[in-house]
Amino acid sequence: MTASESPPTLLVLDADPLPRLGRLTGRARIEHADASTLAERLPSADVLLVWDFTSHAVRSAWPGEGPRPRWVHTASAGVDHLMCPELAEADTVVTNARGVFDQPIAEYVAALVLAMAKDLPRTWDLQRERTWRHRESQRVAGTRACVVGSGPIGRAIVATLKALGITTALVGRTPRTGVHGPEELDRLMARADWVIAAAPLTEQTSGMFDARRFGVMQPSARFVNVGRGQLVVEDALAEALAKRWIAGAALDVFEHEPLTPDSPLWQVPNLIVSPHMSGDTVGWRDELGAQFVELYESWEAGRPLTNVVDKKRGYVPGR
Protein backbone atom coordinates (compact mmCIF):
# COMPACT_ATOMS: atom_id res chain seq x y z
CA MET A 1 0.00 0.00 0.00
CA THR A 2 1.44 3.41 -0.92
CA ALA A 3 0.57 6.68 0.77
CA SER A 4 -1.63 7.77 -2.11
CA GLU A 5 -3.88 4.71 -1.91
CA SER A 6 -6.89 4.82 0.36
CA PRO A 7 -6.74 2.27 3.17
CA PRO A 8 -8.58 -1.05 2.87
CA THR A 9 -12.16 -1.23 4.04
CA LEU A 10 -12.52 -3.31 7.18
CA LEU A 11 -16.11 -4.32 7.85
CA VAL A 12 -16.92 -5.42 11.40
CA LEU A 13 -19.93 -7.63 12.09
CA ASP A 14 -20.59 -6.01 15.44
CA ALA A 15 -21.22 -7.36 18.87
CA ASP A 16 -21.17 -5.57 22.15
CA PRO A 17 -18.56 -4.58 23.36
CA LEU A 18 -16.79 -3.53 20.15
CA PRO A 19 -13.24 -4.68 19.46
CA ARG A 20 -10.41 -2.30 20.27
CA LEU A 21 -9.03 -1.46 16.84
CA GLY A 22 -7.40 1.87 17.72
CA ARG A 23 -4.04 0.64 16.46
CA LEU A 24 -5.52 0.41 12.97
CA THR A 25 -6.49 4.11 12.85
CA GLY A 26 -5.62 5.49 9.41
CA ARG A 27 -4.63 2.05 8.19
CA ALA A 28 -8.16 0.72 7.69
CA ARG A 29 -11.44 2.39 6.87
CA ILE A 30 -13.50 0.74 9.59
CA GLU A 31 -17.18 0.21 8.89
CA HIS A 32 -19.77 -1.57 10.93
CA ALA A 33 -22.60 -3.92 10.06
CA ASP A 34 -25.21 -5.98 11.83
CA ALA A 35 -27.16 -8.94 10.50
CA SER A 36 -29.59 -6.65 8.64
CA THR A 37 -26.94 -4.56 6.81
CA LEU A 38 -24.25 -7.18 6.23
CA ALA A 39 -25.39 -8.29 2.77
CA GLU A 40 -25.47 -4.72 1.52
CA ARG A 41 -22.02 -3.81 2.82
CA LEU A 42 -20.09 -7.02 2.15
CA PRO A 43 -19.33 -6.32 -1.55
CA SER A 44 -17.45 -3.12 -0.74
CA ALA A 45 -15.37 -4.62 2.08
CA ASP A 46 -11.80 -5.83 1.68
CA VAL A 47 -11.76 -7.56 5.06
CA LEU A 48 -14.59 -8.89 7.21
CA LEU A 49 -14.10 -9.27 10.95
CA VAL A 50 -16.81 -11.55 12.37
CA TRP A 51 -16.73 -10.09 15.87
CA ASP A 52 -20.23 -11.38 16.63
CA PHE A 53 -19.24 -15.03 16.69
CA THR A 54 -22.75 -16.12 17.67
CA SER A 55 -24.23 -14.79 14.43
CA HIS A 56 -25.00 -16.95 11.40
CA ALA A 57 -25.47 -13.83 9.24
CA VAL A 58 -22.40 -14.43 7.05
CA ARG A 59 -23.89 -17.63 5.66
CA SER A 60 -26.96 -15.89 4.28
CA ALA A 61 -25.25 -12.61 3.34
CA TRP A 62 -22.19 -13.97 1.53
CA PRO A 63 -22.35 -12.86 -2.13
CA GLY A 64 -22.62 -15.68 -4.65
CA GLU A 65 -20.73 -13.65 -7.21
CA GLY A 66 -19.18 -10.23 -7.75
CA PRO A 67 -16.89 -8.33 -5.38
CA ARG A 68 -16.37 -9.73 -1.93
CA PRO A 69 -13.85 -9.54 0.93
CA ARG A 70 -10.48 -11.10 0.27
CA TRP A 71 -10.16 -12.12 3.91
CA VAL A 72 -12.63 -13.11 6.64
CA HIS A 73 -11.53 -13.45 10.27
CA THR A 74 -13.79 -14.86 12.98
CA ALA A 75 -13.20 -14.15 16.65
CA SER A 76 -13.92 -17.78 17.51
CA ALA A 77 -12.28 -21.17 17.26
CA GLY A 78 -15.18 -22.75 15.35
CA VAL A 79 -16.07 -21.57 11.85
CA ASP A 80 -19.28 -23.59 11.43
CA HIS A 81 -21.44 -20.48 11.93
CA LEU A 82 -20.07 -18.74 8.85
CA MET A 83 -19.08 -21.48 6.38
CA CYS A 84 -21.29 -21.94 3.30
CA PRO A 85 -20.56 -23.45 -0.12
CA GLU A 86 -20.10 -20.01 -1.72
CA LEU A 87 -17.51 -18.96 0.86
CA ALA A 88 -15.79 -22.35 0.64
CA GLU A 89 -15.43 -21.97 -3.13
CA ALA A 90 -14.41 -18.29 -3.11
CA ASP A 91 -10.73 -17.34 -3.14
CA THR A 92 -11.35 -15.58 0.18
CA VAL A 93 -9.01 -16.55 3.01
CA VAL A 94 -10.70 -17.49 6.30
CA THR A 95 -8.82 -17.29 9.62
CA ASN A 96 -9.92 -18.05 13.16
CA ALA A 97 -8.98 -17.30 16.77
CA ARG A 98 -6.88 -20.44 17.14
CA GLY A 99 -4.80 -20.21 20.31
CA VAL A 100 -6.82 -17.80 22.43
CA PHE A 101 -9.12 -20.37 24.01
CA ASP A 102 -6.85 -23.42 24.39
CA GLN A 103 -5.62 -22.97 27.93
CA PRO A 104 -8.85 -21.54 29.40
CA ILE A 105 -10.92 -24.38 27.92
CA ALA A 106 -8.42 -26.97 29.15
CA GLU A 107 -8.73 -25.54 32.67
CA TYR A 108 -12.51 -25.53 32.38
CA VAL A 109 -12.53 -29.21 31.43
CA ALA A 110 -10.25 -29.97 34.38
CA ALA A 111 -12.63 -28.03 36.65
CA LEU A 112 -15.60 -30.10 35.44
CA VAL A 113 -13.75 -33.43 35.68
CA LEU A 114 -12.58 -32.68 39.22
CA ALA A 115 -15.99 -31.30 40.28
CA MET A 116 -17.67 -34.52 39.11
CA ALA A 117 -15.00 -36.77 40.67
CA LYS A 118 -15.31 -34.92 43.99
CA ASP A 119 -19.13 -34.79 43.86
CA LEU A 120 -19.17 -31.01 44.23
CA PRO A 121 -22.65 -30.50 42.72
CA ARG A 122 -24.09 -32.70 45.45
CA THR A 123 -22.02 -30.82 48.03
CA TRP A 124 -23.71 -27.60 46.87
CA ASP A 125 -27.16 -29.16 47.15
CA LEU A 126 -26.43 -30.44 50.64
CA GLN A 127 -25.04 -27.07 51.74
CA ARG A 128 -28.25 -25.43 50.61
CA GLU A 129 -30.16 -27.99 52.68
CA ARG A 130 -27.83 -27.42 55.67
CA THR A 131 -27.10 -31.14 55.68
CA TRP A 132 -23.77 -32.70 56.68
CA ARG A 133 -23.43 -35.91 54.69
CA HIS A 134 -19.99 -37.44 54.27
CA ARG A 135 -19.44 -39.22 50.97
CA GLU A 136 -16.55 -41.03 49.36
CA SER A 137 -15.25 -39.35 46.25
CA GLN A 138 -13.05 -40.48 43.38
CA ARG A 139 -9.38 -40.03 42.60
CA VAL A 140 -8.79 -38.68 39.12
CA ALA A 141 -5.13 -39.77 39.00
CA GLY A 142 -5.04 -43.14 37.31
CA THR A 143 -8.36 -42.72 35.49
CA ARG A 144 -8.62 -42.67 31.68
CA ALA A 145 -9.84 -39.91 29.39
CA CYS A 146 -10.68 -39.99 25.70
CA VAL A 147 -10.41 -36.51 24.16
CA VAL A 148 -12.12 -36.11 20.78
CA GLY A 149 -10.71 -33.28 18.66
CA SER A 150 -6.99 -33.05 18.00
CA GLY A 151 -6.65 -29.30 17.41
CA PRO A 152 -4.92 -26.96 19.88
CA ILE A 153 -7.88 -27.06 22.26
CA GLY A 154 -7.96 -30.86 22.36
CA ARG A 155 -4.20 -30.98 22.81
CA ALA A 156 -4.32 -28.42 25.65
CA ILE A 157 -7.02 -30.53 27.35
CA VAL A 158 -4.81 -33.61 27.04
CA ALA A 159 -1.84 -31.77 28.55
CA THR A 160 -3.88 -30.50 31.51
CA LEU A 161 -5.53 -33.86 32.23
CA LYS A 162 -2.14 -35.59 31.99
CA ALA A 163 -0.77 -33.11 34.54
CA LEU A 164 -3.46 -34.40 36.91
CA GLY A 165 -2.25 -37.96 36.43
CA ILE A 166 -5.03 -38.95 34.02
CA THR A 167 -4.15 -41.33 31.19
CA THR A 168 -5.34 -39.76 27.93
CA ALA A 169 -6.10 -40.83 24.38
CA LEU A 170 -6.58 -38.18 21.68
CA VAL A 171 -8.86 -38.85 18.69
CA GLY A 172 -8.78 -36.81 15.48
CA ARG A 173 -9.89 -37.04 11.88
CA THR A 174 -6.43 -37.98 10.64
CA PRO A 175 -4.49 -40.61 12.59
CA ARG A 176 -0.90 -39.57 13.26
CA THR A 177 1.67 -39.81 16.05
CA GLY A 178 -0.20 -39.32 19.30
CA VAL A 179 -3.59 -39.11 17.57
CA HIS A 180 -5.98 -42.04 17.07
CA GLY A 181 -8.22 -42.13 13.99
CA PRO A 182 -12.03 -42.10 14.16
CA GLU A 183 -12.21 -45.89 13.72
CA GLU A 184 -10.69 -46.30 17.19
CA LEU A 185 -13.23 -44.05 18.90
CA ASP A 186 -15.68 -46.74 20.04
CA ARG A 187 -12.92 -48.87 21.55
CA LEU A 188 -11.43 -45.88 23.37
CA MET A 189 -14.81 -44.60 24.58
CA ALA A 190 -15.66 -48.04 25.95
CA ARG A 191 -12.70 -47.97 28.35
CA ALA A 192 -12.71 -44.27 29.21
CA ASP A 193 -13.75 -42.78 32.54
CA TRP A 194 -14.05 -39.38 30.85
CA VAL A 195 -15.06 -38.65 27.26
CA ILE A 196 -14.33 -35.03 26.28
CA ALA A 197 -15.77 -33.58 23.07
CA ALA A 198 -13.64 -30.74 21.68
CA ALA A 199 -14.00 -31.31 17.95
CA PRO A 200 -14.97 -28.74 15.31
CA LEU A 201 -18.47 -29.04 13.89
CA THR A 202 -18.20 -30.58 10.43
CA GLU A 203 -20.24 -33.03 8.37
CA GLN A 204 -18.19 -35.83 9.92
CA THR A 205 -18.65 -34.74 13.54
CA SER A 206 -22.28 -33.58 13.52
CA GLY A 207 -24.32 -35.85 15.79
CA MET A 208 -21.36 -38.16 16.41
CA PHE A 209 -22.25 -38.57 20.10
CA ASP A 210 -25.51 -40.47 19.77
CA ALA A 211 -27.38 -43.18 21.63
CA ARG A 212 -25.12 -45.92 20.25
CA ARG A 213 -21.97 -44.12 21.41
CA PHE A 214 -23.34 -43.34 24.89
CA GLY A 215 -24.26 -47.03 24.98
CA VAL A 216 -20.64 -48.15 24.64
CA MET A 217 -19.51 -46.01 27.58
CA GLN A 218 -19.03 -47.48 31.05
CA PRO A 219 -21.86 -46.90 33.56
CA SER A 220 -19.32 -45.09 35.77
CA ALA A 221 -18.09 -42.85 32.96
CA ARG A 222 -18.87 -39.17 32.33
CA PHE A 223 -19.17 -37.05 29.21
CA VAL A 224 -18.15 -33.40 28.68
CA ASN A 225 -18.87 -31.23 25.61
CA VAL A 226 -16.91 -27.99 25.14
CA GLY A 227 -16.91 -28.18 21.33
CA ARG A 228 -20.17 -27.44 19.57
CA GLY A 229 -23.69 -28.37 20.63
CA GLN A 230 -24.43 -30.20 17.39
CA LEU A 231 -21.74 -32.79 18.10
CA VAL A 232 -24.21 -34.30 20.57
CA VAL A 233 -27.67 -35.77 20.06
CA GLU A 234 -29.06 -34.02 23.13
CA ASP A 235 -32.11 -36.26 23.56
CA ALA A 236 -29.89 -39.33 23.45
CA LEU A 237 -27.61 -37.89 26.14
CA ALA A 238 -30.59 -36.98 28.33
CA GLU A 239 -31.90 -40.53 27.99
CA ALA A 240 -28.49 -42.09 28.68
CA LEU A 241 -28.32 -40.06 31.92
CA ALA A 242 -31.92 -40.78 32.94
CA LYS A 243 -31.37 -44.51 32.38
CA ARG A 244 -27.96 -44.38 34.14
CA TRP A 245 -26.14 -45.71 31.09
CA ILE A 246 -23.49 -43.20 32.16
CA ALA A 247 -22.84 -41.54 35.52
CA GLY A 248 -22.80 -37.89 34.56
CA ALA A 249 -22.22 -35.23 31.93
CA ALA A 250 -21.48 -31.55 31.50
CA LEU A 251 -22.55 -29.46 28.51
CA ASP A 252 -21.15 -25.99 27.89
CA VAL A 253 -22.52 -25.83 24.31
CA PHE A 254 -25.95 -26.65 22.90
CA GLU A 255 -27.74 -27.19 19.64
CA HIS A 256 -29.73 -24.00 20.28
CA GLU A 257 -28.07 -21.21 22.26
CA PRO A 258 -29.00 -19.60 24.52
CA LEU A 259 -30.85 -22.47 26.12
CA THR A 260 -34.43 -21.30 26.78
CA PRO A 261 -35.99 -21.57 30.25
CA ASP A 262 -38.33 -24.31 29.02
CA SER A 263 -35.51 -26.59 27.84
CA PRO A 264 -35.69 -30.00 29.53
CA LEU A 265 -31.88 -30.05 29.69
CA TRP A 266 -31.77 -27.80 32.78
CA GLN A 267 -33.16 -30.64 34.88
CA VAL A 268 -31.65 -33.82 33.48
CA PRO A 269 -30.23 -35.82 36.41
CA ASN A 270 -26.45 -35.61 36.80
CA LEU A 271 -26.12 -33.11 33.97
CA ILE A 272 -24.20 -29.85 34.50
CA VAL A 273 -25.37 -27.03 32.21
CA SER A 274 -23.19 -23.96 31.65
CA PRO A 275 -23.73 -21.04 29.24
CA HIS A 276 -20.98 -21.45 26.57
CA MET A 277 -18.31 -19.85 28.71
CA SER A 278 -15.52 -22.45 28.90
CA GLY A 279 -12.99 -20.33 27.00
CA ASP A 280 -13.99 -16.91 28.19
CA THR A 281 -11.61 -15.83 30.91
CA VAL A 282 -11.21 -12.21 32.01
CA GLY A 283 -9.52 -10.30 29.19
CA TRP A 284 -10.62 -12.73 26.46
CA ARG A 285 -12.16 -10.00 24.28
CA ASP A 286 -8.99 -7.94 24.45
CA GLU A 287 -7.00 -11.01 23.45
CA LEU A 288 -9.31 -11.64 20.51
CA GLY A 289 -8.99 -8.01 19.39
CA ALA A 290 -5.20 -8.00 19.76
CA GLN A 291 -4.98 -11.25 17.80
CA PHE A 292 -6.96 -9.73 14.93
CA VAL A 293 -4.85 -6.56 14.90
CA GLU A 294 -1.72 -8.69 14.66
CA LEU A 295 -3.16 -10.69 11.78
CA TYR A 296 -4.24 -7.45 10.07
CA GLU A 297 -0.70 -6.14 10.25
CA SER A 298 0.56 -9.31 8.55
CA TRP A 299 -2.10 -9.09 5.88
CA GLU A 300 -1.40 -5.36 5.30
CA ALA A 301 2.32 -6.05 4.91
CA GLY A 302 1.64 -8.90 2.51
CA ARG A 303 3.06 -11.49 4.92
CA PRO A 304 1.43 -14.93 5.03
CA LEU A 305 -1.47 -15.23 7.49
CA THR A 306 -1.45 -17.75 10.32
CA ASN A 307 -4.62 -19.52 11.57
CA VAL A 308 -5.80 -20.14 8.01
CA VAL A 309 -8.83 -22.40 7.96
CA ASP A 310 -9.05 -25.31 5.53
CA LYS A 311 -12.47 -24.31 4.24
CA LYS A 312 -13.30 -27.79 2.96
CA ARG A 313 -12.53 -29.41 6.31
CA GLY A 314 -13.86 -26.60 8.47
CA TYR A 315 -10.87 -26.09 10.75
CA VAL A 316 -7.18 -25.14 10.76
CA PRO A 317 -5.28 -28.33 9.94
CA GLY A 318 -2.47 -28.83 12.41
CA ARG A 319 0.19 -31.17 13.57
Next chain:
Amino acid sequence: MTASESPPTLLVLDADPLPRLGRLTGRARIEHADASTLAERLPSADVLLVWDFTSHAVRSAWPGEGPRPRWVHTASAGVDHLMCPELAEADTVVTNARGVFDQPIAEYVAALVLAMAKDLPRTWDLQRERTWRHRESQRVAGTRACVVGSGPIGRAIVATLKALGITTALVGRTPRTGVHGPEELDRLMARADWVIAAAPLTEQTSGMFDARRFGVMQPSARFVNVGRGQLVVEDALAEALAKRWIAGAALDVFEHEPLTPDSPLWQVPNLIVSPHMSGDTVGWRDELGAQFVELYESWEAGRPLTNVVDKKRGYVPGR
Protein backbone atom coordinates in the same frame (compact mmCIF):
# COMPACT_ATOMS: atom_id res chain seq x y z
CA MET B 1 7.89 -63.35 69.97
CA THR B 2 8.32 -67.10 70.28
CA ALA B 3 5.63 -69.66 69.59
CA SER B 4 5.00 -70.21 73.29
CA GLU B 5 4.19 -66.57 74.01
CA SER B 6 0.64 -65.38 73.64
CA PRO B 7 0.15 -62.80 70.93
CA PRO B 8 0.08 -59.07 71.79
CA THR B 9 -3.25 -57.50 72.64
CA LEU B 10 -4.43 -55.13 69.94
CA LEU B 11 -7.20 -52.85 71.15
CA VAL B 12 -9.28 -51.17 68.44
CA LEU B 13 -11.19 -47.98 69.18
CA ASP B 14 -14.03 -48.91 66.90
CA ALA B 15 -15.83 -47.08 64.14
CA ASP B 16 -18.16 -48.43 61.56
CA PRO B 17 -17.13 -50.13 59.26
CA LEU B 18 -14.48 -52.08 61.18
CA PRO B 19 -10.94 -52.37 59.78
CA ARG B 20 -10.02 -55.51 57.86
CA LEU B 21 -7.48 -57.13 60.15
CA GLY B 22 -7.81 -60.71 58.92
CA ARG B 23 -4.12 -60.88 58.10
CA LEU B 24 -3.36 -60.50 61.81
CA THR B 25 -5.36 -63.61 62.82
CA GLY B 26 -3.37 -65.55 65.42
CA ARG B 27 -0.76 -62.81 65.54
CA ALA B 28 -2.75 -60.40 67.67
CA ARG B 29 -5.46 -60.82 70.27
CA ILE B 30 -7.87 -58.31 68.85
CA GLU B 31 -10.17 -56.55 71.32
CA HIS B 32 -12.61 -53.76 70.74
CA ALA B 33 -13.52 -50.66 72.71
CA ASP B 34 -15.72 -47.64 72.36
CA ALA B 35 -15.49 -44.33 74.18
CA SER B 36 -17.19 -45.78 77.26
CA THR B 37 -14.94 -48.86 77.63
CA LEU B 38 -11.63 -47.45 76.44
CA ALA B 39 -10.30 -46.36 79.87
CA GLU B 40 -10.98 -49.78 81.36
CA ARG B 41 -9.31 -51.73 78.53
CA LEU B 42 -6.32 -49.51 77.75
CA PRO B 43 -4.05 -50.78 80.56
CA SER B 44 -4.15 -54.35 79.23
CA ALA B 45 -3.48 -53.42 75.59
CA ASP B 46 -0.09 -53.62 73.93
CA VAL B 47 -1.21 -51.70 70.88
CA LEU B 48 -4.06 -49.23 70.39
CA LEU B 49 -5.50 -48.68 66.93
CA VAL B 50 -7.53 -45.45 66.89
CA TRP B 51 -9.83 -46.47 64.04
CA ASP B 52 -12.46 -43.92 65.09
CA PHE B 53 -10.40 -40.90 64.12
CA THR B 54 -13.26 -38.52 65.03
CA SER B 55 -13.18 -39.55 68.69
CA HIS B 56 -11.41 -37.59 71.41
CA ALA B 57 -11.77 -40.54 73.83
CA VAL B 58 -8.04 -41.31 73.99
CA ARG B 59 -7.33 -37.95 75.61
CA SER B 60 -9.58 -38.60 78.57
CA ALA B 61 -8.95 -42.35 78.83
CA TRP B 62 -5.16 -42.37 78.61
CA PRO B 63 -3.78 -43.73 81.91
CA GLY B 64 -1.64 -41.26 83.88
CA GLU B 65 0.47 -44.09 85.26
CA GLY B 66 0.70 -47.86 85.29
CA PRO B 67 0.55 -50.20 82.32
CA ARG B 68 -0.36 -48.74 78.95
CA PRO B 69 0.05 -49.54 75.25
CA ARG B 70 3.54 -49.37 73.87
CA TRP B 71 2.26 -48.17 70.53
CA VAL B 72 -0.74 -46.09 69.38
CA HIS B 73 -1.66 -45.78 65.71
CA THR B 74 -4.32 -43.39 64.45
CA ALA B 75 -6.07 -43.88 61.10
CA SER B 76 -5.76 -40.16 60.36
CA ALA B 77 -3.14 -37.63 59.34
CA GLY B 78 -3.82 -35.33 62.30
CA VAL B 79 -3.09 -36.47 65.86
CA ASP B 80 -4.63 -33.50 67.69
CA HIS B 81 -7.68 -35.55 68.72
CA LEU B 82 -5.63 -37.98 70.80
CA MET B 83 -2.62 -36.06 72.08
CA CYS B 84 -2.53 -35.14 75.77
CA PRO B 85 0.37 -34.35 78.13
CA GLU B 86 0.34 -37.88 79.61
CA LEU B 87 0.62 -39.50 76.18
CA ALA B 88 3.26 -36.98 75.10
CA GLU B 89 5.39 -37.86 78.13
CA ALA B 90 4.86 -41.62 77.99
CA ASP B 91 7.37 -43.83 76.21
CA THR B 92 4.52 -44.91 73.92
CA VAL B 93 5.21 -44.56 70.20
CA VAL B 94 2.50 -42.75 68.18
CA THR B 95 2.15 -43.27 64.43
CA ASN B 96 -0.28 -41.80 61.92
CA ALA B 97 -1.73 -42.44 58.46
CA ARG B 98 0.83 -40.26 56.69
CA GLY B 99 0.69 -40.89 52.97
CA VAL B 100 -2.85 -42.18 52.48
CA PHE B 101 -4.54 -38.82 52.06
CA ASP B 102 -1.89 -36.76 50.22
CA GLN B 103 -2.96 -37.22 46.62
CA PRO B 104 -6.73 -37.24 47.24
CA ILE B 105 -6.55 -34.02 49.26
CA ALA B 106 -4.34 -32.37 46.64
CA GLU B 107 -6.93 -33.23 43.98
CA TYR B 108 -9.71 -31.92 46.20
CA VAL B 109 -7.91 -28.60 46.64
CA ALA B 110 -7.41 -28.39 42.85
CA ALA B 111 -11.13 -29.10 42.41
CA LEU B 112 -12.06 -26.24 44.77
CA VAL B 113 -9.56 -23.79 43.25
CA LEU B 114 -10.79 -24.53 39.71
CA ALA B 115 -14.46 -24.48 40.76
CA MET B 116 -14.00 -21.02 42.28
CA ALA B 117 -11.95 -19.71 39.33
CA LYS B 118 -14.59 -20.96 36.88
CA ASP B 119 -17.52 -19.72 39.02
CA LEU B 120 -19.09 -23.19 39.13
CA PRO B 121 -21.18 -22.59 42.29
CA ARG B 122 -22.94 -19.72 40.50
CA THR B 123 -23.37 -21.95 37.43
CA TRP B 124 -25.22 -24.45 39.63
CA ASP B 125 -27.46 -21.74 41.05
CA LEU B 126 -28.28 -20.44 37.59
CA GLN B 127 -28.99 -23.94 36.29
CA ARG B 128 -31.45 -24.44 39.10
CA GLU B 129 -33.11 -21.16 38.08
CA ARG B 130 -33.08 -22.20 34.38
CA THR B 131 -31.18 -19.01 33.61
CA TRP B 132 -28.58 -18.65 30.83
CA ARG B 133 -26.12 -16.01 31.99
CA HIS B 134 -22.71 -15.87 30.39
CA ARG B 135 -19.92 -14.76 32.70
CA GLU B 136 -16.19 -14.28 32.36
CA SER B 137 -14.15 -16.64 34.48
CA GLN B 138 -10.54 -16.70 35.63
CA ARG B 139 -7.46 -18.50 34.41
CA VAL B 140 -5.65 -20.34 37.17
CA ALA B 141 -2.37 -20.64 35.23
CA GLY B 142 -0.21 -17.71 36.26
CA THR B 143 -1.96 -17.14 39.58
CA ARG B 144 -0.20 -17.48 42.94
CA ALA B 145 -0.92 -19.86 45.80
CA CYS B 146 0.41 -19.86 49.35
CA VAL B 147 0.17 -23.35 50.88
CA VAL B 148 0.49 -23.48 54.67
CA GLY B 149 1.68 -26.83 56.03
CA SER B 150 4.81 -28.44 54.65
CA GLY B 151 4.03 -32.09 55.38
CA PRO B 152 3.25 -34.63 52.64
CA ILE B 153 -0.26 -33.22 52.17
CA GLY B 154 0.97 -29.64 51.70
CA ARG B 155 3.69 -30.84 49.35
CA ALA B 156 1.21 -32.87 47.28
CA ILE B 157 -1.03 -29.78 47.04
CA VAL B 158 1.94 -27.75 45.81
CA ALA B 159 2.79 -30.35 43.18
CA THR B 160 -0.79 -30.49 41.88
CA LEU B 161 -1.25 -26.70 41.79
CA LYS B 162 2.11 -26.34 40.02
CA ALA B 163 0.95 -28.86 37.41
CA LEU B 164 -1.92 -26.44 36.68
CA GLY B 165 0.55 -23.61 36.08
CA ILE B 166 0.02 -21.97 39.48
CA THR B 167 3.05 -20.37 41.15
CA THR B 168 3.27 -21.75 44.68
CA ALA B 169 4.95 -20.87 47.97
CA LEU B 170 5.04 -23.43 50.79
CA VAL B 171 5.10 -22.33 54.43
CA GLY B 172 6.10 -24.58 57.32
CA ARG B 173 7.21 -24.33 60.92
CA THR B 174 10.86 -24.85 60.05
CA PRO B 175 12.29 -22.89 57.09
CA ARG B 176 14.35 -25.06 54.75
CA THR B 177 14.96 -25.48 51.03
CA GLY B 178 11.63 -24.90 49.32
CA VAL B 179 9.83 -24.07 52.59
CA HIS B 180 9.31 -20.57 53.96
CA GLY B 181 9.23 -20.00 57.72
CA PRO B 182 6.19 -18.64 59.60
CA GLU B 183 7.64 -15.12 59.65
CA GLU B 184 7.14 -14.91 55.89
CA LEU B 185 3.47 -15.91 56.00
CA ASP B 186 1.96 -12.41 56.05
CA ARG B 187 4.04 -11.26 53.10
CA LEU B 188 3.16 -14.39 51.08
CA MET B 189 -0.54 -14.24 51.97
CA ALA B 190 -0.67 -10.58 50.90
CA ARG B 191 0.30 -11.45 47.33
CA ALA B 192 -1.47 -14.80 47.00
CA ASP B 193 -4.57 -15.45 44.89
CA TRP B 194 -5.13 -18.68 46.84
CA VAL B 195 -4.28 -19.39 50.48
CA ILE B 196 -4.49 -23.09 51.30
CA ALA B 197 -4.45 -24.26 54.93
CA ALA B 198 -3.09 -27.80 55.28
CA ALA B 199 -1.20 -27.56 58.56
CA PRO B 200 -1.50 -29.85 61.58
CA LEU B 201 -3.35 -28.47 64.58
CA THR B 202 -0.76 -27.50 67.19
CA GLU B 203 -0.37 -24.74 69.74
CA GLN B 204 1.39 -22.70 67.06
CA THR B 205 -1.25 -23.16 64.37
CA SER B 206 -4.46 -22.93 66.41
CA GLY B 207 -6.40 -19.86 65.33
CA MET B 208 -3.61 -18.71 62.99
CA PHE B 209 -6.09 -17.63 60.30
CA ASP B 210 -7.76 -14.76 62.11
CA ALA B 211 -9.21 -11.35 61.21
CA ARG B 212 -5.77 -9.78 60.89
CA ARG B 213 -4.57 -12.44 58.46
CA PHE B 214 -7.74 -12.30 56.33
CA GLY B 215 -7.17 -8.54 56.34
CA VAL B 216 -3.78 -8.84 54.62
CA MET B 217 -5.23 -10.91 51.78
CA GLN B 218 -6.16 -9.35 48.42
CA PRO B 219 -9.88 -8.61 47.86
CA SER B 220 -9.73 -10.97 44.85
CA ALA B 221 -8.09 -13.80 46.82
CA ARG B 222 -9.68 -16.97 48.15
CA PHE B 223 -9.04 -19.18 51.16
CA VAL B 224 -9.29 -22.98 51.46
CA ASN B 225 -9.01 -25.07 54.66
CA VAL B 226 -8.41 -28.83 54.37
CA GLY B 227 -6.34 -29.05 57.58
CA ARG B 228 -8.21 -28.75 60.85
CA GLY B 229 -11.14 -26.51 61.69
CA GLN B 230 -9.36 -24.90 64.63
CA LEU B 231 -6.72 -23.38 62.35
CA VAL B 232 -9.38 -20.84 61.40
CA VAL B 233 -11.26 -18.29 63.49
CA GLU B 234 -14.57 -19.07 61.82
CA ASP B 235 -16.34 -15.86 62.83
CA ALA B 236 -13.47 -13.83 61.42
CA LEU B 237 -13.65 -15.69 58.11
CA ALA B 238 -17.42 -15.22 57.90
CA GLU B 239 -16.97 -11.51 58.51
CA ALA B 240 -14.16 -11.22 55.96
CA LEU B 241 -16.45 -12.81 53.37
CA ALA B 242 -19.50 -10.74 54.32
CA LYS B 243 -17.43 -7.54 54.09
CA ARG B 244 -15.77 -8.69 50.83
CA TRP B 245 -12.30 -8.44 52.31
CA ILE B 246 -11.71 -11.61 50.30
CA ALA B 247 -13.58 -13.01 47.30
CA GLY B 248 -14.35 -16.52 48.47
CA ALA B 249 -13.49 -19.49 50.67
CA ALA B 250 -14.01 -23.21 51.03
CA LEU B 251 -14.00 -25.07 54.32
CA ASP B 252 -13.85 -28.87 54.49
CA VAL B 253 -13.09 -28.90 58.24
CA PHE B 254 -14.69 -27.07 61.14
CA GLU B 255 -14.17 -26.27 64.80
CA HIS B 256 -17.17 -28.45 65.63
CA GLU B 257 -17.94 -31.43 63.37
CA PRO B 258 -20.42 -32.34 62.13
CA LEU B 259 -21.67 -28.83 61.45
CA THR B 260 -25.18 -28.57 62.90
CA PRO B 261 -28.13 -27.39 60.79
CA ASP B 262 -28.30 -24.13 62.74
CA SER B 263 -24.69 -23.15 62.02
CA PRO B 264 -24.49 -19.75 60.31
CA LEU B 265 -21.62 -21.07 58.19
CA TRP B 266 -23.97 -22.86 55.76
CA GLN B 267 -25.12 -19.51 54.42
CA VAL B 268 -22.07 -17.26 54.46
CA PRO B 269 -21.80 -15.59 51.02
CA ASN B 270 -19.16 -17.10 48.72
CA LEU B 271 -18.33 -19.85 51.20
CA ILE B 272 -18.29 -23.49 50.10
CA VAL B 273 -18.99 -25.92 52.94
CA SER B 274 -18.12 -29.63 52.59
CA PRO B 275 -18.32 -32.40 55.22
CA HIS B 276 -14.66 -33.27 55.99
CA MET B 277 -14.29 -35.49 52.94
CA SER B 278 -11.31 -34.08 51.04
CA GLY B 279 -9.10 -37.13 51.55
CA ASP B 280 -11.73 -39.82 51.45
CA THR B 281 -11.70 -41.40 48.02
CA VAL B 282 -13.25 -44.78 47.26
CA GLY B 283 -11.16 -47.46 48.99
CA TRP B 284 -9.70 -45.12 51.60
CA ARG B 285 -10.72 -47.30 54.55
CA ASP B 286 -9.09 -50.33 52.97
CA GLU B 287 -5.93 -48.32 52.46
CA LEU B 288 -5.95 -47.21 56.08
CA GLY B 289 -6.43 -50.81 57.23
CA ALA B 290 -3.68 -52.13 54.97
CA GLN B 291 -1.31 -49.40 56.16
CA PHE B 292 -1.90 -50.40 59.79
CA VAL B 293 -1.38 -54.11 59.05
CA GLU B 294 1.93 -53.27 57.39
CA LEU B 295 3.04 -51.20 60.36
CA TYR B 296 1.94 -53.99 62.72
CA GLU B 297 4.13 -56.44 60.86
CA SER B 298 7.11 -54.14 61.30
CA TRP B 299 6.37 -53.68 64.97
CA GLU B 300 5.89 -57.43 65.51
CA ALA B 301 9.21 -58.15 63.83
CA GLY B 302 10.98 -55.50 65.91
CA ARG B 303 11.74 -53.38 62.85
CA PRO B 304 11.63 -49.58 63.23
CA LEU B 305 8.23 -48.03 62.62
CA THR B 306 7.65 -45.42 59.93
CA ASN B 307 5.18 -42.50 60.33
CA VAL B 308 6.35 -41.87 63.89
CA VAL B 309 4.83 -38.70 65.28
CA ASP B 310 6.98 -36.18 67.13
CA LYS B 311 4.65 -36.00 70.11
CA LYS B 312 5.92 -32.62 71.28
CA ARG B 313 5.35 -31.04 67.85
CA GLY B 314 2.18 -32.95 67.02
CA TYR B 315 3.13 -34.26 63.59
CA VAL B 316 5.62 -36.47 61.75
CA PRO B 317 8.66 -34.29 61.10
CA GLY B 318 9.74 -34.59 57.50
CA ARG B 319 12.04 -33.29 54.84
